[in-house]
Amino acid sequence: MERLSTPRIYNCEILENRPVGGLFLLTLALDEVITARAGQFFLIRIDREDIVLRRAFSIFDMEENRLSFLYRVVGKGTAWLSDRKVGYTLNIFGPLGNGFSLTGDRCLLVGGGSGIAPLYYLGKSLKGEVNFLFGAQTGSFFDKDLLSRYAEIGKLEIVTEDSSLGKRGLVTQYIDDNYARIYACGPAEMFKNIKTDIPVEISLETRIACGFGACRGCVVKTTKGEYKRVCKDGPVFDLREIF
Amino acid sequence: MSWDLCGIKLRTPLVAGSGPLGWGKEFFEIFPTRGLGLFIPKTVTLNRKIGNPPPRIEETVGGLINSIGLENDGLCEWLKLEPLYRSLDIPVMSSIAGSTLEEIRKLGEVINELDYIAGIELNLSCPNVKGENWSNSPDSIFEATSTLRKVYKRPIFVKLAPKDNPLPYIMSAVEGGADGLTLFNTFPACKTINGGLSGPAIKPIYIRLLGEIRDRINIPIMASGGVFSASDVLDYMNLGINAVQIGTAFFKDPNIAEIIWRELKNLL
Numbered sequence: 314m315e316r317l318s319t320p321r322i323y324n325c326e327i328l329e330n331r332p333v334g335g336l337f338l339l340t341l342a343l344d345e346v347i348t349a350r351a352g353q354f355f356l357i358r359i360d361r362e363d364i365v366l367r368r369a370f371s372i373f374d375m376e377e378n379r380l381s382f383l384y385r386v387v388g389k390g391t392a393w394l395s396d397r398k399v400g401y402t403l404n405i406f407g408p409l410g411n412g413f414s415l416t417g418d419r420c421l422l423v424g425g426g427s428g429i430a431p432l433y434y435l436g437k438s439l440k441g442e443v444n445f446l447f448g449a450q451t452g453s454f455f456d457k458d459l460l461s462r463y464a465e466i467g468k469l470e471i472v473t474e475d476s477s478l479g480k481r482g483l484v485t486q487y488i489d490d491n492y493a494r495i496y497a498c499g500p501a502e503m504f505k506n507i508k509t510d511i512p513v514e515i516s517l518e519t520r521i522a523c524g525f526g527a528c529r530g531c532v533v534k535t536t537k538g539e540y541k542r543v544c545k546d547g548p549v550f551d552l553r554e555i556f
Numbered sequence: 557m558s559w560d561l562c563g564i565k566l567r568t569p570l571v572a573g574s575g576p577l578g579w580g581k582e583f584f585e586i587f588p589t590r591g592l593g594l595f596i597p598k599t600v601t602l603n604r605k606i607g608n609p610p611p612r613i614e615e616t617v618g619g620l621i622n623s624i625g626l627e628n629d630g631l632c633e634w635l636k637l638e639p640l641y642r643s644l645d646i647p648v649m650s651s652i653a654g655s656t657l658e659e660i661r662k663l664g665e666v667i668n669e670l671d672y673i674a675g676i677e678l679n680l681s682c683p684n685v686k687g688e689n690w691s692n693s694p695d696s697i698f699e700a701t702s703t704l705r706k707v708y709k710r711p712i713f714v715k716l717a718p719k720d721n722p723l724p725y726i727m728s729a730v731e732g733g734a735d736g737l738t739l740f741n742t743f744p745a746c747k748t749i750n751g752g753l754s755g756p757a758i759k760p761i762y763i764r765l766l767g768e769i770r771d772r773i774n775i776p777i778m779a780s781g782g783v784f785s786a787s788d789v790l791d792y793m794n795l796g797i798n799a800v801q802i803g804t805a806f807f808k809d810p811n812i813a814e815i816i817w818r819e820l821k822n823l824l
Contacts (some may be wrong), residue, residue, distance in 0.1 A: 320586055322811060358808060363618045365755045366807055406810060522613055522620070522807045525586060527578030527598075529627045530613035540606060540627070545582070 318347040320409050320525065327401045328379065330394075334456035335449070336383050336427055337395050339370075341403060343378040350412030351435035352516050352549045355382070356524045358404040359390045367406065368394065369521045371431035371498075371548070383459075385427040409524045410548045413514055417441055417494030422467070423484050423507075425499025426454065429463075431516055435496055436466045443467030446487060448499075452478025497552070504556050513552035519543045557824065559593060559799055561776050562711035562735040564647050564674045566593030566799060568820075569789070570813045573738075573780050573801030574599055574651035574677060574715075575624070579637055580644075583810070589646045591813030593799065597634070599651040599679045602659045604630035614749050616757060620804050622742065623751030626653060626685050631666060638672060647674040649713070653682060657703045664708040675711035678704055678734075681741035683717065683752040691717035691741070694728035701732025711735040713778060718743050718762065723769055736776040738801065739766060743781075754804040756782045763791055770796045784808065786819035 325341040332338075349372055356367035368390045373383040386395050397403065413431075418441040422432040425448050436443045445467050449455060452473050463469050471479030472487055480487065485506035488495065497507060498516040507513055522530040526545025533543055535554050541547065559566040574596040577583040589595070607627025614621045628634070641648045650673045654660035660678070667673055680690035680700055690696045701714055714729040715738035716722065722739070729737060740762060742752025759782030766779060779792040780801035792800045805812045 322809075362756060364615070365618070365620050365804055366613075366615055404809075520611070520613055520615070522622075523576060523578075523583075523810070525582045525810075527580075527582045528576050528807075529578070529607060529624050530622060532607070532610050532612060532627075534610060540610070 315348055315350070317350060317353070318408060320407050322404060322406050324402050324404055325380070327397055327399050327403060329399060330397055333383070333459045335454035336385050336430075336456070336459075338373070338381060338383055338459070339394070340379055340381045341405065343380050346378050347375075347408065349375060349408035351415070351438045352412035352431050353408040353410045354548060355380070355405045355407030356409065356521065357394065358406070359393050360404075361389070361393055364390055364393070366520065366522055367524070369518075369524070369544075371516060372408070372434050373430050374434050374437070383427065383430040383433075406524060410544060411546070413496055413516070413549050415439055417492070419491070419493050420444065421446060421488065421492040421495045423488065423495060423497040423499070423503075424448070425484055425503040428497070428499030428503070428516075431498055432496065433463060433466075436463065441493070444492070445469045446472065446484050448472040448484035450474045504552060507552060514549050515552050515555065517543050517548045517550060517555070557821070561594070561713075561778070561799055562675065564594065564649070564711060567646065568593040568813075568817050569793070569799040570817055570820075571778055571799050571801045572596060572806070572813065573803040574679065576803050576806045579628075579634060581637065581640060584640065584644065587810055589644055590811070591815070591817035592646050594647050594649060594674075595644060596649045596651050596677055596801070597637075598628055599626055599653045599682065600628055600631055600634045600663070601626060601653055602631050602662055604628070604633070611749055612751075614747050614751070616745070616747055616753065619753050619755035619757035620807070621745050621747055621749055621751040621753050623749055626682055631663060635666075638670070642672050648672065649675045649677050651677040651679050651715070653679040653685075654700075657699060660700055660703050661707055664704045668708050668710070673710075675713060675735075676704065676708055677713045677715050677738055679715045679741070681715055681717035683742060683744045689717065691719070691725060694724045697725055697728040698732040701729050701734050705733030713738050715741055717741050718765060722765055723772060726769060726773060730773070730775060734775065736778065736798075737773070738778045738780055740780060754781070756784055758782050759788060759791070763795070766792070766795050766797065783816075784812070786816050786823060789816060789820055790823060
């Protein structure tokens with residue numbers, strides 16, 4: 314197994330930070346080449362006095378010393394981030410969390426909305442056949458160039474609720490069992506509707522404070538009734554462990 | 557430069573307050589002790605506590621509400637961290653809480669035997685555990701403190717809740733045998749979750765409360781509340797506070813103690 318980089322703080326310059334459909338693509342220059350697994354995340358500091366928590370983003374792509382994130386603007390923190398210009402120095406902390414297991418011959422990678430973010434680096438990291446299944450409310454959420462990047466590494470199918478792009482409906486209606494493993498990232502509603510007998514790994518999103526498992530702020534309740542830390546025991550969990 | 561808390565020598569007046577860094581295992585695997593003068597691990601209870609259901613944290617403007625509920629693996633597991641605490645180049649003070657006087661007494665007896673623990677911070681003020689907030693009555697503060705005093709020989713700091721007119725509560729801790737005080741725990745608050753508010757939002761309140769009582773108390777005080785910068789530390793020290801605890805700021809900058817100390821040492 315690869316030796317993952319120990320988390321540390323990096324000050325990195327923004328190389329790009331621009332809208333891509335309903336998301337933003339942020340690329341940073343790291344001062345070293347690191348080893349991180351798909352599904353791991355970084356905490357980005359929001360340089361505003363009224364915001365005390367960093368924001369967590371899973372890795373979208375990593376190439377040499379360039380690190381990219383794909384994010385949706387949902388509140389004050391991400392709005393601040395989307396306003397940062399090329400050349401601004403961001404303070405980031407990571408890589409954190411466990412990441413996806415990289416097994417399975419024929420895999421389905423299911424992304425709901427901004428949940429597509431960790432699946433690009435995952436698709437690149439998997440050795441077997443990669444199939445993407447992405448869903449959103451409407452087609453304009455997806456940037457054409459962004460989709461073609463995914464399509465370069467696997468077969469891509471799109472589902473939209475208004476059928477403005479691809480098939481109509483929800484991604485969960487189009488999941489079948491012809492795969493060795495399913496990887497999924499998206500809202501809780503999506504996870505609840507995944508009905509299958511094959512192994513499913515999910516990446517959870519929640520508010521995170523320390524990021525390294527100490528403060529117990531980000532716990533999620535398992536089906537056994539235990540509390541697990543999203544930042545340290547996750548963010549990747551077995552679907553049946555949580556839902 | 558050095559600081560003294562009832563005989564505990566600190567190389568800086570910056571204390572890692574109980575909570576944000578857990579018991580320290582995960583944190584010290586990544587970060588050095590640089591800038592810190594004292595480490596207080598997350599509160600230990602006699603038995604394991606599973607804590608409160610999620611969501612446990614929520615951001616507010618300039619603050620953070622938390623309701624962790626003292627989740628911890630209990631005294632037996634905590635004792636296994638002896639090698640870590642011995643390896644640190646700063647003293648370690650243990651934070652403890654009990655739901656009964658008997659629990660407090662047992663914790664005190666066991667920790668009294670640990671020569672690598674410099675003192676105890678008696679947490680009487682967790683706002684997130686039902687029925688365990690000793691801080692709400694001067695009598696129970698006295699009882700809890702004096703119970704620990706009977707069995708624990710090294711310094712005891714009592715951590716109290718913020719109160720309008722806090723003096724009677726503080727005096728009960730002093731009469732119970734406290735050597736020092738940690739003022740204060742988080743401020744009770746609610747956005748969508750009920751919990752304790754921390755961060756820059758509470759600092760002006762705590763500065764006022766401490767300003768009102770500092771010259772009436774002649775034992776050391778560790779202040780806690782919204783310390784994010786060297787100037788925040790100076791605001792507390794100008795009131796005659798002996799050391800300051802850092803908490804929520806670790807979430808913004810895990811190396812906050814080093815950052816603050818770099819600036820602070822030139823200002824003292």
